[in-house]
Amino acid sequence: MTAPPRAVYRRLLAAYGAQGWWPVTVKASEGPVYRPDFRGALTERQRAEVCVGAILTQNTNWRNVETALRGLHRAGVWDLGRLASWPPRRVERLVRPSGYFRQKAKKLRLFARHAVSRGTSLRDWLSGPLEALRAELLSLWGVGPETADSILLYAGGRPSFVVDAYTVRIGRRIGWFRRHDYAHVQRFFTGRLPASPRDYAELHALFVELAKRHCRSAPVCSGCPLREVCHHGRSAASGA
Numbered sequence: 001m002t003a004p005p006r007a008v009y010r011r012l013l014a015a016y017g018a019q020g021w022w023p024v025t026v027k028a029s030e031g032p033v034y035r036p037d038f039r040g041a042l043t044e045r046q047r048a049e050v051c052v053g054a055i056l057t058q059n060t061n062w063r064n065v066e067t068a069l070r071g072l073h074r075a076g077v078w079d080l081g082r083l084a085s086w087p088p089r090r091v092e093r094l095v096r097p098s099g100y101f102r103q104k105a106k107k108l109r110l111f112a113r114h115a116v117s118r119g120t121s122l123r124d125w126l127s128g129p130l131e132a133l134r135a136e137l138l139s140l141w142g143v144g145p146e147t148a149d150s151i152l153l154y155a156g157g158r159p160s161f162v163v164d165a166y167t168v169r170i171g172r173r174i175g176w177f178r179r180h181d182y183a184h185v186q187r188f189f190t191g192r193l194p195a196s197p198r199d200y201a202e203l204h205a206l207f208v209e210l211a212k213r214h215c216r217s218a219p220v221c222s223g224c225p226l227r228e229v230c231h232h233g234r235s236a237a238s239g240a
């Protein structure tokens with residue numbers, strides 16, 4: 001029998017500890033950092049940084065995003081108003097390390113312009129009715145479900161479960177679902193877990209950690225904390 005998401009979450013938390021996502025910059029000289037013990041609220045600048053990072057992380061790894069974020073910090077572009085008004089070429093140069101830099105610069109400027117047009121802080125904007133807000137984010141060019149949910153969850157502190165390729169890979173191997181379309185996988189989790197932003201964030205981060213350590217494209221099931229409760233892991237152990 002496979003374990004329910006809550007039991008898997010407990011196992012991963014016991015194995016790896018809290019991950020403290022999403023990384024944000026506290027001191028400009030240090031770049032974005034993970035903060036497992038942080039319990040407060042993000043500053044407006046940090047919320048903006050999460051939104052920018054959620055767009056920059058599309059189709060690239062976090063290290064590249066971090067380089068781009070450091071560059072944006074050095075250039076002092078932490079106000080979405082500034083980002084919206086900066087010349088496109090300048091934004092492109094700054095986000096170049098994250099790849100697809102022309103597209104991403106355009107996405108960032110469009111997002112920033114939209115956020116500024118709301119005429120309120122990110123904190124207040126992202127506190128609005130969840131479904132309408134999600135639909136609003138999805139209507140923006142370059143914002144897909146994973147990006148929208150990352151912004152809602154990590155910048156807004158809203159219970160919007162993030163599904164990424166690792167979530168799908170791990171869930172399928174565990175035996176939770178066969179379909180892998182975003183809405184189906186998201187419903188699988190939201191139907192089985194309490195709507196807690198903190199737990200949603202931790203589970204997402206723990207899946208990423210598991211995917212890095214064990215559940216790679218070629219899984220390394222030996223030593224995996226989920227082996228006993230994972231369909232694929234048990235089959236591998238029995239030689240089935």
Ligand code: SF4
Nearest residue numbers: 215221224227230233
């Ligand atoms: S037991 Fe193997 S397939 Fe299952 S989660 Fe762990 S690494 Fe992935």
